[in-house]
Amino acid sequence: MSEQDYSQSEMEKALNSVQEIKVGDVVKGEVLAIDDNQLVVGVQGAGVEGVVPLKELTADRNAKIEDQAQVGDVIELVVLSSLGHDKENGNYLLSRRRLEARKVWSDIEAKFKAGETLSVKVTEVVKGGLVVDAGVRGFIPASMVDDHYVDDLKSYVGQTMEVKIIEIEPSENRLILSRRELVKAEKEAKKAEIFAKLLPGDVVEGKVARLTNFGAFIDLGGIDGLVHISEIAHEHVNKPSDVLKVGEEVKVKVLNVDADKDRISLSIKALQPGPWDKIAEVAPVGATIEGTVKRLTTFGAFVEVAPGVEGLVHISQISHQHIATPNEVLKEGEVVQVKVLSEDPENKRLSLSIKALTEKPGEEGKEEEATPSDYEMPETSNGFSLGEMIGDALKKDSDDSDK
The missing domain is CATH 2.40.50.140 (Nucleic acid-binding proteins)
Structure with missing residues (x-):
């Protein structure tokens, strides 16, 4: 082989060794x-x-x-x-970017077939949902962001979240994702855990989630419990929003747990000092205090002397003069001065007198002393005697001359 032939042969080998490149x-x-x-x-x-x-x-x-x-x-x-x-x-x-994207699509397809989830980062809010970075561009429709309607999606930008793959088409760069089902599953798991360990009498912390006319729903970390309006405070509450705010952290006592109905009854007032706990300071025996007539009955008048604390002015303690009914002398809403005759915090009973602060006709300067028989009567569950409640045992004034 000549030198020329050898050189041509080597050149052909070199050219043939060159890899042919094709698109893709x-x-x-x-x-x-x-x-x-x-x-x-x-x-x-x-x-x-x-x-x-x-x-x-x-x-x-x-x-x-x-x-x-x-x-x-x-x-x-x-x-x-x-x-x-x-x-x-x-x-x-x-x-290089498209090669990396090709690998990402391959990984995502494998996870889709295996039923696995993706971890993605929200990059922006667009019309109809969220754009996320999954290594490639993905989209979460607004209806699939959470298990409830979300009015403003901006708070999700920057968050990393687990999502389920709903639809994938690499050739069209189409990747549709959903978070809704995962949120539902997570909440169900938390709910089951809470119901399994929560017992009546437990004291737990929660956050006010929603306010309604009849009470407040408290988020206990996966499930809401209800504080009825009557369990918010010892004093009367017109609207829950007058006392509580959405997002506020509160301590509550568990009253009842009903897993079958998904209901948890809670109380805020059960953890607060009751109005009767300091009655000895608010209304000590013998003290003269101011109160408001709240209710009139045939046997006397109920006077509120502190929020949530009412005492009874028996009909015999309203006036030195004989009266047939309390409304002859008093009216509801009237502010009166009363003297504390006795108190029983355990049974929430407070006996008061109006006439003890007025002079008895014919005995100017001499204050009539109330006797135990004027206010000590058998008690019922509400703190007052059965005779008081039905008006069958009205007492006579100690001075018959006043009749």
């Missing part, structure tokens, strides 16, 4: 130069060069190309298109 091929390229915001790379095994623009290196629009690669680096790339037809000197458009 994955190749390795050595960075030869960084020029005009793009990489110039030599495709290994092909003897040709290609270019990688910054936008094909990363999806970060603010990135600098110098931070993406250095001369001499060897990076894996995918061929996007041919920029020339010369096999030896032709150029190709290459991409």
Whole structure:
């Protein structure tokens, strides 16, 4: 073989050894130069060069190309298109970003088939839902963000959340995700856990979730319990919103747990000092205090001397003069001065007198002393005698001359 024939043979072997590149091929390229915001790379095994623009290196629009690669680096790339037809000197458009996306789509498809979830980060709010970063762009429709309607989705931006894959189509860059079912499942698990350990009498902390006309719903960390309006405070509450605010942290006592009906009854007032706890300070025996007539009955008048504390002025203690009914002398809403005759905090009973503060006709300057028989009567469950409640045992005034 002549020298000329040998050289031609070696050249043919070299040319034949050059790898032919097709669109879609994955190749390795050595960075030869960084020029005009793009990489110039030599495709290994092909003897040709290609270019990688910054936008094909990363999806970060603010990135600098110098931070993406250095001369001499060897990076894996995918061929996007041919920029020339010369096999030896032709150029190709290459991409690292799309190769990485291809791998991400492959991983997501595998998770979809296995029924696994994805961890994604919310990047922005758009019309109809949330855009998320799952390695590729994903979308969560507004109706699938939570288990209830969310008016403002802005609070989710920046959050990382677990989602379920609903629909995937890599060729169209379509990835539809949902968080709703996972939220429901999580709440059901928390609910079961709470019902399993919560018992009547327990004291727990919660947050006011919602306010209604009949009470407040307290979030106990996965399930809501109800504080009825009558259990908010010892004093009368017109509206729960007068006392509580949504988002407020509160301590509550568990009154009842009904797992079958998903109901938990709570109380705030059960953890607060009752109005009768300090009655000895508010209305000590023998003291003269001011009160408001709240109710009139046939046997006397109930006078409120402190929020939630009412005492009875028996009909015999209203006036020195004989009266048939209390409304001959008093009216509801009237403010009166009363003297405390006796108190029984345990049974919530307070005996009061109006006439003890007035002079008896004919005995100016001499205050009539009330006797135990004026106010000591058998008690019922509400703190007053049966005779008081039905008017069958009205007492006579101690001075018959007043009749």
